[in-house]
Amino acid sequence: MARMKFLCDAERCIECNGCVTACKQEHEIPWGVNRRRVVTLNDGLPGEKSVSVACMHCSDAPCMAVCPVDCFYKTSEGVVLHDKDLCIGCGYCFYACPFGAPQFPQDGAFGLRGKMDKCTFCAGGPEADHSAAEFKKYGRNRLAEGKLPACAEMCSTKALLGGDGDVVADIFRTRVLTRGRGSEVWGWGTAYSKPETQRPPQPGAKS
């Protein structure tokens, strides 16, 4: 099995926010935290486009690289997850993420930031599968039930595709060939163009 990926087809997204609602409902996400959201470009103008955005579970995830407490890990299916018991809510991952995926629920008085929360690809977290602790911290573990993320499965126009990267890319390729346009995939290159493991920097290179 290849690694899990998200793909949003902007030609099909009708900005219904069904994915956002499905995510909220599935994991009982608190008010103010949006693991997934729909972004509309050129809103109100002819040719406007909408895309559903969440954590893309990048090949070379920048959040993993900048985390000062190393609370991120990647599963064998390529899903980027984190341990909330370790997270200190510093917000570095939010600055590093090109998709604005990390969310910080308000915790206590004076606008204190709680532990980071993000899309888990409906794969739970490092707690016993289907346990109350896993649901409370990370939400439902649909992957362990043999299901794909709720947002993608709920999408009425099938604009949002989630699952095995090869299959998702095949579905999209068929669509593009059939309709003859709209081959651009927002965020795909940013998230998946880099290899899983970065090459070591060349000697003398600046970064």
Add this chain to the structure above:
Amino acid sequence: MRSVVAVVLIALIAAAGLAGCGEKPNVTVYKQGKYQGKPDNVPWQSAPFNNNQVEWEKAIKARNNGQNEYLRAGS
């Protein structure tokens, strides 16, 4: 006395000139850290798959293909 002062002055100028050679690279290179948290298990480990990876992959594949309406419509 004069020559001593001249030598000291030359040494100071040389030291000040060489001080610029100690420049460090200013660009941060992030290194992938090592996960410090609790271990997680594979999705097929618990019920309903009970360590049957083949069954789990079959279920995921069926769901994956369910997203392809061209396949569902049979066109």
